[in-house]
Each structure stands twice: as structure tokens, then as C-alpha cells.
Amino acid sequence: MDSAGVTIDDVARRAGVSVATVSRALRSLPNVSAATRHKVEAAAAELDYHIDRTASRLATGRTETVGVVVPMLDAWYFSRVMSGIEAILSEAGYDVLVTSVTDEAARHRLASGNAPLRKRVDGLIFVDVLLTPDEISALDQTSLHIVTVGQRTGAFPAVTIDNRGAARDLVAHLVDLGHRRVGFVAGGPAADLPFSVPGERRDGYADGLDKAGVGHDEGLEVWTGFTLAQGAAAARQLLEMPDAPTAIFAASDVLAFGALQAARELGRAVPGELSVAGFDDREVSSAMDLTTVHQDPAAQGRAAAALLLEEPARRDHSETLHEIVAETRLVLRGTTAAPPP
Amino acid sequence: MDSAGVTIDDVARRAGVSVATVSRALRSLPNVSAATRHKVEAAAAELDYHIDRTASRLATGRTETVGVVVPMLDAWYFSRVMSGIEAILSEAGYDVLVTSVTDEAARHRLASGNAPLRKRVDGLIFVDVLLTPDEISALDQTSLHIVTVGQRTGAFPAVTIDNRGAARDLVAHLVDLGHRRVGFVAGGPAADLPFSVPGERRDGYADGLDKAGVGHDEGLEVWTGFTLAQGAAAARQLLEMPDAPTAIFAASDVLAFGALQAARELGRAVPGELSVAGFDDREVSSAMDLTTVHQDPAAQGRAAAALLLEEPARRDHSETLHEIVAETRLVLRGTTAAPPP
DNA sequence: TTGAAAGCGCTAACAC
DNA sequence: GTGTTAGCGCTTTCAA
Secondary structure, eight states: OOGGGOOHHHHHHHHTSOHHHHHHHHTTOSSOOHHHHHHHHHHHHHHTOOOOHHHHHHHHSOOOEEEEEESOSSSHHHHHHHHHHHHHHHHTTOEEEEEEOOSHHHHHHHHSTTOGGGGGOSEEEEESOOOOHHHHHHHHTSSOEEEEESOOOSSSOEEEEOHHHHHHHHHHHHHHHTOOOEEEEEEOOOTTOOOOHHHHHHHHHHHHHHHTTOOOOGGGEEEEOSSHHHHHHHHHHHHTSTTOOSEEEESSHHHHHHHHHHHHHHTOOTTTTOEEEOSBOOHHHHHTTOBEEEOOHHHHHHHHHHHHHHHHHHHHTTOOOOEEEEOOEEEOOTTOOOOOO | OOGGGOOHHHHHHHHTSOHHHHHHHHTTOSSOOHHHHHHHHHHHHHHTOOOOHHHHHHHHSOOOEEEEEESOSSSHHHHHHHHHHHHHHHHTTOEEEEEEOOSHHHHHHHHSTTOGGGGGOSEEEEESOOOOHHHHHHHHTSSOEEEEESOOOSSSOEEEEOHHHHHHHHHHHHHHHTOOOEEEEEEOOOTTOOOOHHHHHHHHHHHHHHHTTOOOOGGGEEEEOSSHHHHHHHHHHHHTSTTOOSEEEESSHHHHHHHHHHHHHHTOOTTTTOEEEOSBOOHHHHHTTOBEEEOOHHHHHHHHHHHHHHHHHHHHTTOOOOEEEEOOEEEOOTTOOOOOO
């Protein structure tokens, strides 16, 4: 009862037709009579035949596989984006190949058009993996379908959020509350990998302050890593300054959690003496009552996957590039309030 | 300069040898003279030749691809296990195919030996995806290499942790502190998918109480979902009981966070009036000063991947089944203390 | 509407 | 040590 070795020939023989006909019938191509189609389907079902995708890949060149390239898999943001991508792509019958690139070399290997991966996938989704102009044009010359998340290339469909605008709005809110000295904490580019998101949020932070006529002070920016402990250390550094800020905007919720911890340790009441805001709106953030910017990475992943599935059609009709800016929104909670008088 | 279409024939021609020789040379097989090997390697490099894995898969039957099956991708535990698996497998040159199974039907489709996926992977890692005896024997009859994480089948190598023992030790600690009424909160089987972990932790909880002669009270067990909010609701339910528990053991840190939130809302001091403990030791848990059981899912993922890579050798030498019980350890922090007098 | 046959790019006997 | 050749299981002209 081992149906492992059932090939298209077996089905053809059983149905009394040629393999070509089986191939057509099973793929619902035209030019197959209804009667024949039924015969073939019955035979296939009886034999528990499953098409060997490897063979069909070799014959067609189409792999029905999509590669997802991320800097890491174990962070809140990326695991959710992955989840969204996988949901849509699996549903559509695609295999999802996941690769994390932890250094520049690995990144370039994938992003150069002739990468070995190239022949194993029909498309690639780069999530927060920055492509250089050279890589972009190399990829553009291949037949690969590309979508980026978190970066706009101008060449490929993209899903991004307005990091700068959202950060600006958040900081504007702090200024509205009366804050004049607002600190900023962010994780810098990790291990040799460029990462544009923190920079965009920093620019929005500066914008918000500048626009309000408050002006931004680079002395209030602390660049660190991505962990809670690092956020706490950075916040501590800010809070121990002679003219300490009355509010801290952290570029991610984890860092904001760290800031809350530091405030607790230093005995600064939140939000009475210190306001703290983050970015992401993770599941725990509402429990921490954290003011933050909400984003939905899973939805971004689903959108990216959907864009990828539409790519062939778009290219054929040479439609305009589809760039989606996913929704974010300010979530005002209890960690922000007016500064002490 | 499009090296996309470079085939083994091109390399053979360039090097002035046969394709068979190229194939051998490039795979470092014996029976190739050093001189020839050099010639071939040079030719391949000049042409920027990359082997077409699809073709070689069809010829050999080996896919050099491993499928990872998880219930979901966006949870703390699974994203870290995935991360560990991917790190090892990518390093070893394998492609990692990820599939999440969200319902019974999808699970069975994958777990039955003749699944379409079967021909696309050399091996499968099931993470907290419970296999039935029928599925186990079906899979066992295939040539697939299987490893399970979070479940022991007796048929395949496995990586697990001692959920029951760890929970027992944690509860024993609570009893040592003087607690006699200890509540339990856990997430039940999700959407139609069986899930053994919460049950094992519950049994350990009961063990701990029974062993101490305290005895367990099913009235103090609340089964809910996996979110922080659900944990809070469950804890609230326990705390509003007439004879409320003095300690709450949550089967995961997220649920424990919920319990902490509920305690705060109800004005119960932690750990003065109420002790709270969790399970997982997530990154934020130390910031929350939560007593919990530490586990390292990424290490479990790496171990599972390593087991998979060893499988062929093990089978050949019919060595004994390798079942790894990954380390867990009690982390005593500030959310647990003696009950009020 | 159907079938015969030539690939897709590689590997693995088998012969030399 | 190297080459010849027959597949791997499917798709896709081209003819019928």
C-alpha cells in the first residue's frame, strides 16, 4: 500500500491514456474531454497519486516556492511577518523557504542575482534586508519576482510603514502635553547589517521636535542594542543627566519596557515625573499600559505575500509598481502625561 | 553577463572533460585526478556556474531540504525553535521549508506518509505537533528522517523538556515557602489541535502539591487561552474566590504576566499578599522580576536539527534512538515569597 | 482531443 | 581516472 512510487505513467496506464493527457487533465488544462478528465482523476485517486513537484520543476522551471529572507527569526516583528507570509503563500500552494542572513556576506550572496538560491525559488521576499543599488539591478535582471518589506527600492513592490511620520506624531503628542526635553533611545544597526528603521524613527523624532519649535538636541539621543536591558541602561543614562528629559521616546516597545524598569529603579514616577513611549504595540504593551505606535506585522506579511502572488500579472500588463504603506496609529495610554510643573 | 543558464555541459566543454567528470569533481568525489579537478573548478568559477539543485534532486531523489511543521510561527516558543533549527540546517547546506498547521486536517495531511510534501523533503521536524500511532507508523515506513520536538514517539529521535518535573519543582518551592492553596492557570488545546504541554505542567503542579501532602484541588485550576488578557481574567477568577489561593502558578510567562496585572488591578501586593510564578523565562520575565522555569527553545531547535542531521548515520548503524531532554531550571525571583501570616 | 517523443540538468552504472 | 549513456518524472511542442 506504499503509494510512494506512483508515477504519472502508472496513472496513464490505469486510465488507458497517454501521460501527456494525464498531465493535462490533472492540471485542468483545456483540450481534454470531460470523459477523459474523469477517467484520469479516478485513476489518480485510486492510486493515491501525487505529482512529483521536483520533476515538474525541472520540466517547467517553475518552482512554486518562495524564499523569505530575514535578518533573524526570533524577534517579535519578524516572527509575525513570517507568520503572515506563510499563511497566504501556503494557502496558495507555495512552499515557503526561510533563510536568515546574519551578516553582510550572506546577505549579498542571496541578493546577487546569480545566487544558488535563485534556481530554487520563483520569488523572494526581503524583510528589512536592505538591498544596494547594484543588487537591485542584478535582481531586476533575473526572472525572480521580488517584494520587499520595510524598504522601498523603486524597482520592486514594497510594504512599508511610515516610521518617520508615526514617530513625528508621537513626539508631537509629547510636546502637546508640555514636554520640552524629550530623550530618544534606539537600537543601532546590528552586527554588520544595515538597518534603516531606527534611523527613520529618529528622524521623525527630530521632525516632531523641530516642527513644534522646540528643536532637537543630539545630546538626548542614546543608541544602543535591542534588548530590554540595553533599553534600561540607555534610559538610566538619560535620567542621570543634569538636565534630564521629562519624556523618553524609545524606538521599540522592548526598549520602552527597559526605560520603565529604569524609571522604577530610579524611583521616578511614570507618568508623574517621567513619560515613556514606545513603538510597535506588542501584546504585552497594553498590559504595561504603554503609550506607543501600533503596527501589525502579520498584516504586513500577508500584504507582501499577496503582492508577490500578483507580480506575474503586474509585470505582464506592466502595471505601475505597487507600494503599500501599512497602517500605524498612535495608542495613547497611561505612561504619558504632562511633565511635572 | 547572465550566468543564469550555465549548465554542467558548459562547464564540461570549457574544461575539456565530460559532464560526468564535472559532476564528480564538483562534488569532491574520489576518482578524479587533482589536475582535472582544478581544471573543472576553474571552469566552473569562470562561468559562475551553480549546480541546479532541482535537477540533481530529480536524479538522486535527495532534496537536501527539511520541512519544519509547527502549530504557529508567531509565538515566542515557536519562533525561537525555528530560529535554532534554521541556523543549524542552513549552515549544513539544507533548505528549510516551513509549514504551519492550524487544524487537524492540515496536520494529518502532513503526517500521513504519502503527503505531497513527502517528495519535497528528506526530513521533517514536528514541533509540538502531536502524531497519532497510525501516523507514526505511516511515517516510519517512509524513507523520511523524522525528529520531534515536544513529543516523544518512541519511533523517532526527540527533543523534549521535563515539563512535569519542572512544574513539580516549582510548586514544591511554593509549598516550601509556606503556600497551601496554589492556583493553576493554563492555556488549553487550541483550535482543534491537541497540545500536550499544558497538561504535563498541570500534572507536575498536582504532583508537587500531592507529594508535599498538601493535595491538589481541581477547583483551583483555570483553563483558558494563551493571551495575557486571558491570564488576567483567569487570575481574577481565582483571586475573587472566597478562599482565594495565596499563590498562582501559570503554565506560561504570558499568563503569569496577566496574573500580575490582575493582582495590580485588584490591589493585591506581589509577593506580599500573592505569589506568582510562570514557565518559560522569556526575555521580559527578568525585567518583570518573575519567578519562573527557564527553558531555551532556540537550543532545543538546534538540538533537533543536529539530531536530524545524524539520523542517516544512526539508521545505518541501527543505533539506539536518541531522545534528548533539554535542560530547564528554576529561576527564583521577586514575585514569590512566603504567604501572609 | 489525444499521443509520441524530445527535452529539463543532473547523477550513476557501466565500460573503457 | 574518465567518458558514454540511460534514466529521474514531468511538460510541451508537434503530428495525427
